[in-house]
Amino acid sequence: MKKISIVIPIYNEEETIPFLQNRIINTISKIKNYQFNVLLINDGSKDRSLEIIQNCRKIDKRFEYISLSRNYGKEIAMLAGLDYAKDSDAVIIMDADLQDPPELIEKLIQEWEKGYDDIYAKRISREGETWLKKTTSKIYYQILEKISKIPIQKDTGDFRLLDKRCVIAICQMREQSRCSKSLFNWIGYHKKEILFERDKRIAGKTKWNYSKLIQLAIDGITSLSTAPLKWISYMSVAFICFSILYAVILGLFSLTGKIISGINLLFLGILFLSSIQMIFISILGEYLGRVFQETKYRPTYLIDQINGNKHTNQAKENKDEQEKNHTSDFNNYHYFTN
Numbered sequence: 001m002k003k004i005s006i007v008i009p010i011y012n013e014e015e016t017i018p019f020l021q022n023r024i025i026n027t028i029s030k031i032k033n034y035q036f037n038v039l040l041i042n043d044g045s046k047d048r049s050l051e052i053i054q055n056c057r058k059i060d061k062r063f064e065y066i067s068l069s070r071n072y073g074k075e076i077a078m079l080a081g082l083d084y085a086k087d088s089d090a091v092i093i094m095d096a097d098l099q100d101p102p103e104l105i106e107k108l109i110q111e112w113e114k115g116y117d118d119i120y121a122k123r124i125s126r127e128g129e130t131w132l133k134k135t136t137s138k139i140y141y142q143i144l145e146k147i148s149k150i151p152i153q154k155d156t157g158d159f160r161l162l163d164k165r166c167v168i169a170i171c172q173m174r175e176q177s178r179c180s181k182s183l184f185n186w187i188g189y190h191k192k193e194i195l196f197e198r199d200k201r202i203a204g205k206t207k208w209n210y211s212k213l214i215q216l217a218i219d220g221i222t223s224l225s226t227a228p229l230k231w232i233s234y235m236s237v238a239f240i241c242f243s244i245l246y247a248v249i250l251g252l253f254s255l256t257g258k259i260i261s262g263i264n265l266l267f268l269g270i271l272f273l274s275s276i277q278m279i280f281i282s283i284l285g286e287y288l289g290r291v292f293q294e295t296k297y298r299p300t301y302l303i304d305q306i307n308g309n310k311h312t313n314q315a316k317e318n319k320d321e322q323e324k325n326h327t328s329d330f331n332n333y334h335y336f337t338n
């Protein structure tokens with residue numbers, strides 16, 4: 001029997017988890033011939049989520065959980081789930097708030113059985129999201145697609161089924177600042193789109209706010225592309241040309257005998273150029289910051305417990321042993337082989 005894992009990142013979802021468990025049990029009990037397990041990743045929740053997750057396991061042993069040592073963000077929580085589920089034949093990623101309907105799982109599996117590797121669900125409607133969020137995310141993904149030159153699926157989140165080989169490919173990408181949307185595209189393989197209506201959150205509140213979104217946007221652009229660094233070079237050439245032109249104009253003015261009124265113009269020039277410089281430096285800083293983060297070779301996350309057992313995140317020097325191990329020890333693979 002093929003094994004399918006459903007990976008669900010969870011952060012402060014005490015209200016939604018009971019609904020989630022019911023809907024999932026209902027759905028998977030109707031799908032025969034597959035062995036399911038549901039992997040709940042507690043991403044350092046501060047409410048009663050962990051307690052409720054533990055209860056889910058008491059009710060149904062197919063529910064497993066990993067509790068991370070703190071809140072790492074959804075991207076890293078998903079990676080922890082994928083690391084743990086590497087042995088499954090396929091992994092389905094979905095949100096805890098039932099915005100991604102579990103009833104679609106059957107359709108995802110049907111397409112997988114046809115031979116597709118990455119079956120992603122595209123929303124035809126987005127209930128309960130503000131106009132501003134929809135518009136800004138649309139513009140952002142258009143820009144990201146243009147500058148990274150990797151096609152990004154429109155109106156698509158992380159809700160998808162990944163074949164084992166996609167999961168293994170994604171687990172090999174250990175960057176700390178992750179943009180899964182672009183990683184899913186980067187790996188390639190055979191993709192298939194299915195359409196669905198995205199529901200409202202069943203309960204609780206969205207964890208997103210604009211500062212998180214801006215951070216995700218910066219991560220997305222700087223982890224995917226060095227285009228902003230090129231813009232700096234283009235723009236500096238443009239500025240040099242502009243200053244030469246400006247100097248020529250000033251020269252011509254002085255030839256006609258007019259006096260150039262100085263101090264205000266000078267001040268404006270300095271202000272303008274120094275603000276441009278500051279933008280350039282901050283772009284450079286973004287990349288430098290990333291290099292700094294990645295060269296620390298830190299594990300991407302630490303696990304506090306797995307199914308109630310305390311976990312020690314210890315690096316293993318033996319590569320075979322690391323590969324057998326599902327969890328964050330995988331991180332150290334690169335470290336010890338470098």
Ligand code: UDP
Pocket residue numbers: 008009010011012013043071072073074077094095096097099205206207208
């Ligand atoms: N989430 C997480 N860690 C975080 C924030 C969110 O694991 O730091 C989970 C959250 O519990 C949910 C999913 O990511 O299962 C999507 O979050 P949310 O519904 O708040 O985002 P939205 O659907 O509004 O984009």
Ligand code: MG
Pocket residue numbers: 095097099201206
């Ligand atoms: Mg949501």
